[in-house]
Amino acid sequence: MAQTRRFELAMSPHVGANQTTRKIMFDVVIALLPALAAATWFFGPRALLIVFLSAATAVVAEFLCLKFMKRPVSFALDGSAIVTGMLLAYNLPSGVPIWLPVIGTAFAIVVGKQAFGGLGHNIVNPALLGRAFLMASFPILMTAGWAAPEAWNSSEDISWGTSGIAMEEMSTIPMADAISGATPLNVLKQTFDLDASAANARNEGNTTEAQSLEERADGIRSALSCNSTYMNLLIGRSGGCLGETSVILLLVGAIYLVMRGVLELRLPVSYLGTVAVLAWVFGGSGWFNGDPLFHVLAGGVILGGIFMVSDMVTTPVTPKGRIIFGIGAGLLTMVIRRWGGYPEGCSYSILLMNLVTPLIDKLTLPRVFGEVKKNG
Amino acid sequence: MIKARSFKGGIHPPGNKDLSSKQPIRRLPAPETVWIPLCQHMGVPSKPSVSKGDKVKRGEEIGTQNGFISLPTHSPVNGTVKSIESFPMPHRRTGPCVVIETESEDGGQVFEKWDDYSSHSPAEITERIKLAGICGMGGASFPTYVKLSPPPDKNIDTLIINGIECEPYLTADHRLMLENPDDVILGMEILAYTLGVEKCLIGIEINKPDAIELMDKKGVSVLPLKVSYPQGAEKQLIDAATGREVPAGGLPLDVGVVVQNVGTAAAVAKAVRDGEPSLRRIITVTGRGVFSPANYDACVGTLFSDLIGKSGGYTEDVKRLISGGPMMGMSLYTDGVPVTKGTSGLLALTDDEVRDVVEGPCIRCGKCVDVCPLRLTPNLIALAAENERWKLAEGFGALNCMACGTCSYVCPAGRYLVHYIKKAQDAIRANKGKEA
Numbered sequence: 001m002a003q004t005r006r007f008e009l010a011m012s013p014h015v016g017a018n019q020t021t022r023k024i025m026f027d028v029v030i031a032l033l034p035a036l037a038a039a040t041w042f043f044g045p046r047a048l049l050i051v052f053l054s055a056a057t058a059v060v061a062e063f064l065c066l067k068f069m070k071r072p073v074s075f076a077l078d079g080s081a082i083v084t085g086m087l088l089a090y091n092l093p094s095g096v097p098i099w100l101p102v103i104g105t106a107f108a109i110v111v112g113k114q115a116f117g118g119l120g121h122n123i124v125n126p127a128l129l130g131r132a133f134l135m136a137s138f139p140i141l142m143t144a145g146w147a148a149p150e151a152w153n154s155s156e157d158i159s160w161g162t163s164g165i166a167m168e169e170m171s172t173i174p175m176a177d178a179i180s181g182a183t184p185l186n187v188l189k190q191t192f193d194l195d196a197s198a199a200n201a202r203n204e205g206n207t208t209e210a211q212s213l214e215e216r217a218d219g220i221r222s223a224l225s226c227n228s229t230y231m232n233l234l235i236g237r238s239g240g241c242l243g244e245t246s247v248i249l250l251l252v253g254a255i256y257l258v259m260r261g262v263l264e265l266r267l268p269v270s271y272l273g274t275v276a277v278l279a280w281v282f283g284g285s286g287w288f289n290g291d292p293l294f295h296v297l298a299g300g301v302i303l304g305g306i307f308m309v310s311d312m313v314t315t316p317v318t319p320k321g322r323i324i325f326g327i328g329a330g331l332l333t334m335v336i337r338r339w340g341g342y343p344e345g346c347s348y349s350i351l352l353m354n355l356v357t358p359l360i361d362k363l364t365l366p367r368v369f370g371e372v373k374k375n376g
Numbered sequence: 377m378i379k380a381r382s383f384k385g386g387i388h389p390p391g392n393k394d395l396s397s398k399q400p401i402r403r404l405p406a407p408e409t410v411w412i413p414l415c416q417h418m419g420v421p422s423k424p425s426v427s428k429g430d431k432v433k434r435g436e437e438i439g440t441q442n443g444f445i446s447l448p449t450h451s452p453v454n455g456t457v458k459s460i461e462s463f464p465m466p467h468r469r470t471g472p473c474v475v476i477e478t479e480s481e482d483g484g485q486v487f488e489k490w491d492d493y494s495s496h497s498p499a500e501i502t503e504r505i506k507l508a509g510i511c512g513m514g515g516a517s518f519p520t521y522v523k524l525s526p527p528p529d530k531n532i533d534t535l536i537i538n539g540i541e542c543e544p545y546l547t548a549d550h551r552l553m554l555e556n557p558d559d560v561i562l563g564m565e566i567l568a569y570t571l572g573v574e575k576c577l578i579g580i581e582i583n584k585p586d587a588i589e590l591m592d593k594k595g596v597s598v599l600p601l602k603v604s605y606p607q608g609a610e611k612q613l614i615d616a617a618t619g620r621e622v623p624a625g626g627l628p629l630d631v632g633v634v635v636q637n638v639g640t641a642a643a644v645a646k647a648v649r650d651g652e653p654s655l656r657r658i659i660t661v662t663g664r665g666v667f668s669p670a671n672y673d674a675c676v677g678t679l680f681s682d683l684i685g686k687s688g689g690y691t692e693d694v695k696r697l698i699s700g701g702p703m704m705g706m707s708l709y710t711d712g713v714p715v716t717k718g719t720s721g722l723l724a725l726t727d728d729e730v731r732d733v734v735e736g737p738c739i740r741c742g743k744c745v746d747v748c749p750l751r752l753t754p755n756l757i758a759l760a761a762e763n764e765r766w767k768l769a770e771g772f773g774a775l776n777c778m779a780c781g782t783c784s785y786v787c788p789a790g791r792y793l794v795h796y797i798k799k800a801q802d803a804i805r806a807n808k809g810k811e812a
Contacts (some may be wrong), residue, residue: 005690007697008730009709011795013781014702014723015389015544016731019788021739078736120737120789264742317742317755361756368773369611369750370624 019261021119024312025079027260031253032086032307038236038246043094047242051089054101058085061106065114080119084108087127087307090243091300091347092134096141104130124354125314128347183239184298188224189343191217195285217285224298225291233297244300254306266322267310274330275301282338301333304346314354321357321364329353380582382602383612385749387782389544389605389703391583392729396662396669397547401555403673404686406453406481410677411463411473412438416716417511418518419445424474430457434484435653438474447509447519452655452675453478464713466699468706473714476677487651498524498570501648505570508647509654509717513639514538514549514608515700517718520644523634524570530629535568536617537578539587539638540601540608543701546721548658549638551671553580553587556642561596563641566648571634578638579613605703606780610635612749624776639720654717661687665694665724674715680722681711696730698723703781733790744783744793750776754783758796766807769800777801 039047062081066073085105092101108130116122135142198213223229232238236246243250257263276292283290296302309315309329316325329349336345415421422439432438432451439449455476463473493501506521526532537560541549553560560578568576579599580588591598599617601607611622613635620631628635636644639658646652655676662669667688674683680697684690698705699713701721744754752773760769774797783793 005694005711007707007709007711008695009707010696010730011784011792012698012702012704012706012779013785013794014696014698014705014707014725014730016733016784016790017387017389017786017788019786020733020790021736021788024739024741024788075736080739118737120739264746312739312741315740317740317745317753319742319746322742361753365753365772366745366751368624368752368776369615370621370626370776371773372623 021080022078024262025083027257027262028083028307029079029086031257031262032083032090032243034249034252035090035243035246035303036086038249039090039094039242042236042245043242047094049098050092050094050096050101050242051086053098054089054092054105055082055085057102057105058082058088058109061109062114065110066118069114071118075119078119081109081113084113084126084130087125087243088130090303090307091127091131091241093142093241100134100138100141104134107133120313122313123357124351125308125311128308128351128354131347132351183343184224184229184233184294185337185343186239187220188294188298189337191220191285192338194220221285221291225294230293230297233294238298240298241300241303244303247297247302250302250306257306263306263310264322266319267315267326268305270323270326271309271330271333272296272301272305272326274327275305275333278331278334283334295334295337299337299344300346304333304350308347308350314357316357316360316364318361318364318366320366321360324360324364325353325357328356380600380602381616382604382607383615383749385747385751385782386604386606386612387747387785388603389785391603392545392662393547393550393583395545395664396660396671397550399547399551399670401551401658401671401673402686404675404678404683406478406675407678407682408478409458410451410453410455410476410478410675411679411714412449412451412476412677413463413465413714413716414439414449414472414474415465416449416517416676416718417447417509418516419443419447421472422446422449424460424472426457426460426474428457428459431455432457432476434481435487435655436485437653438476441506445519445522447511447521448507448653449474450509450653450655451476452677453481454484455479464708464710466706466708466713466716466719468708473677481675489650490648493566493648494569498572501566501570504648504651505644508643508652510640510643510647511654511717512637513643513657513717513720514637515704515718515720517716520636520640523629523636524567526571526629526634531632532571532629532634533573533575533632534618534634535564535571535573535576536599536613536633536635537564537567537576537638537641538608538610538613538635539578539580539584539591540613541584542581542603542605542608543703543705543721544605545662545723546660546701547662548660548671548720550584550587551660552642552658553584553638554590557590557594559642559645560638561591561594561641562649563636563643563645564596566644567634567636567641573634577617579607579617581607605782605785606749606778609749609778609780611778624773657715657717657719659683659715659719660721661724662721663694663698663723663725664729665691665696665726667691676715676717678715679711680708680713680715683715683722684711684724690724691726693726693728694724695727696723696725698725702729703785704779731790735791736789738789738791741788743786743788747782747786749780749782750778752777754793754797755791757800758791758793761796761800761803764803766800766803769797770804774800775804 058081063076108126112126112129113122194217198210201210279290279292279295332349333345420443455478458475465471510520511517577597757772
């Protein structure tokens with residue numbers, strides 16, 4: 001007869017993949033480390049301090065929220081808070097006061113994530129929401145700290161272009177006053193202002209001034225679109241936020257994530273592809289003469305494309321939906337860069353797309369096996 | 377060899393088949409007592425036709441068919457009926473069993489043999505298969521004769537024999553194809569003749585090259601398939617073999633296909649040639665929780681505890697006992713459960729083998745959507761079910777789910793997706809019943 005042994009009862013399936021939420025989150029942390037090394041190298045130990053403060057704040061804020069809501073506090077260590085903290089820090093310039101990341105991260109976790117129900121329930125990317133909050137509250141601090149990287153200052157070559165035009169021209173542009181060190185995208189944005197001034201001058205009949213302004217704008221643009229600029233952007237020798245400088249090291253992180261099966265390529269590829277195509281279409285002075293390589297390498301597009309466009313919680317789950325999300329975010333990024341009030345549009349484009357994610361999911365549900373697509 | 381085909385989606389869980397795939401099938405004599413469930417098939421249980429104290433012969437009918445989707449039940453031994461009582465079943469509920477004290481397994485009922493099946497009409501063969509009590513032996517246990525009686529407006533042109541065995545661990549079908557290919561092939565021919573189809577093939581995953589080679593050598597048209605779970609699911613197999621999509625809520629008949637498991641084919645061969653009813657089946661007893669994994673040819677009604685005993689007993693760290701495979705099998709609270717016609721495997725899994733994750737919130741990674749062979753959105757259905765929004769769950773296609781478990785397998789948050797979806801299915805069906 002039967003033995004009186006006790007067996008555990010459970011729902012099928014009884015076996016499962018060796019993947020957990022915690023492992024995914026810590027894989028993302030690992031993938032972010034090369035860029036952190038670059039940030040520390042280029043901007044000095046202060047970069048490390050900012051990232052650490054931000055990550056620590058995230059964990060503490062998450063812990064307190066969970067405690068307050070009487071939920072298991074162990075979730076605070078599932079890695080997702082650390083990722084949010086790190087990503088927010090990566091979106092800050094190195095020169096910010098150290099209380100800024102603390103406030104920003106606390107906002108990101110408390111308002112951006114836990115207020116919506118915690119992991120998996122937040123509507124927008126908490127790190128980007130934190131950044132938007134800081135941009136709105138402390139605009140000067142958020143841009144004034146854009147010091148050019150230390151390692152770069154110490155070197156002889158202080159220009160992006162071989163000719164040195166970019167930096168020289170910068171000082172002649174009025175808007176540059178508020179900025180102690182400019183990002184390549186700032187410079188590009190200002191060429192569009194020069195174009196506008198030239199057009200004005202031409203309308204007023206001042207052709208010579210118009211011509212000189214146009215020449216200056218073109219000169220800067222050609223300086224931005226040269227090999228040494230690309231190289232600096234790839235390595236990270238350019239002004240910008242902590243985490244966005246070194247494209248190569250961000251890509252190293254991306255390769256790691258793909259190998260670990262964490263990064264789903266539809267999102268980053270459709271996003272970066274859209275940015276590149278639209279950069280060519282309208283990223284330059286006129287139509288179809290933009291520089292896709294510059295637009296992809298400069299600013300936060302690579303950081304955003306790898307780590308934020310592909311944030312699982314706030315992006316669609318359907319295969320088609322992911323591609324639509326990437327294209328939409330790419331379109332918004334380029335529109336903001338070209339015509340918007342900011343030189344960089346990456347973070348706002350993703351935030352806006354986050355809001356329509358549920359709608360995208362609803363409209364792109366796959367056709368169920370064996371079901372005939374309904375008409376209309 | 378032609379390129380291995382497959383379907384879209386699916387996963388590749390570790391096979392763990394080498395635990396038992398080299399073990400030849402061992403024929404076990406009937407135990408001293410057998411517990412014969414009256415409902416080993418999907419549908420209505422058969423009505424007991426014996427009572428306490430009756431002498432029964434091997435092969436004698438002890439339960440009669442009770443409705444269209446139902447089958448008769450037979451005694452696998454000569455012996456005396458001790459009682460008819462409720463007993464734990466492999467599907468974890470209890471069901472009525474005829475308990476028989478075994479005297480012997482020899483002789484018994486004498487059956488008329490058919491030397492040439494083709495001298496009989498398809499209708500006669502279908503009747504013989506019904507009277508033999510044969511049901512699908514791959515797991516769902518659907519009465520085979522029903523599948524062989526398609527409505528006249530359905531034009532069946534393809535028969536697929538399912539030798540996929542995509543569930544990890546299980547090797548019963550594999551061993552059967554290697555050790556008794558002639559019965560499988562005869563059964564296949566009989567089924568094709570009965571259905572009147574020309575096109576007839578056997579689907580085998582390429583992780584069983586020896587079986588593919590053997591069947592190929594014997595002149596059977598083999599369809600090699602990529603190793604991917606759930607390749608053996610009827611709809612996925614038909615998709616891979618013919619490119620036809622069984623309509624949602626429909627049957628293989630709707631696309632002109634009938635699928636039968638290799639074990640069913642072998643049982644059909646025995647029933648039609650020898651007249652012998654479905655009395656035994658091949659079952660894999662495996663997992664790291666038993667000392668010697670093996671494949672047995674066991675009597676229906678043999679208790680799982682007997683099989684475990686034959687396999688050297690449990691190891692110290694056994695944790696879960698599962699009837700069927702690890703993906704869709706049922707975990708059992710006791711091993712005092714009889715083998716039925718549909719029991720393909722018995723797994724004793726240890727702590728290291730079972731997945732044990734604490735369920736967390738869905739992080740919307742979309743892996744379940746990527747792997748679902750039916751292209752559902754399991755995470756959204758589960759979320760709707762958790763909040764008891766049944767209409768929403770139905771809108772996401774919850775009723776199409778076959779509970780293959782692929783989504784739960786990949787879920788990093790350890791969500792009980794299959795559980796939620798089944799819950800939604802039950803609620804949706806219950807609500808429909810109320811409305812009707």
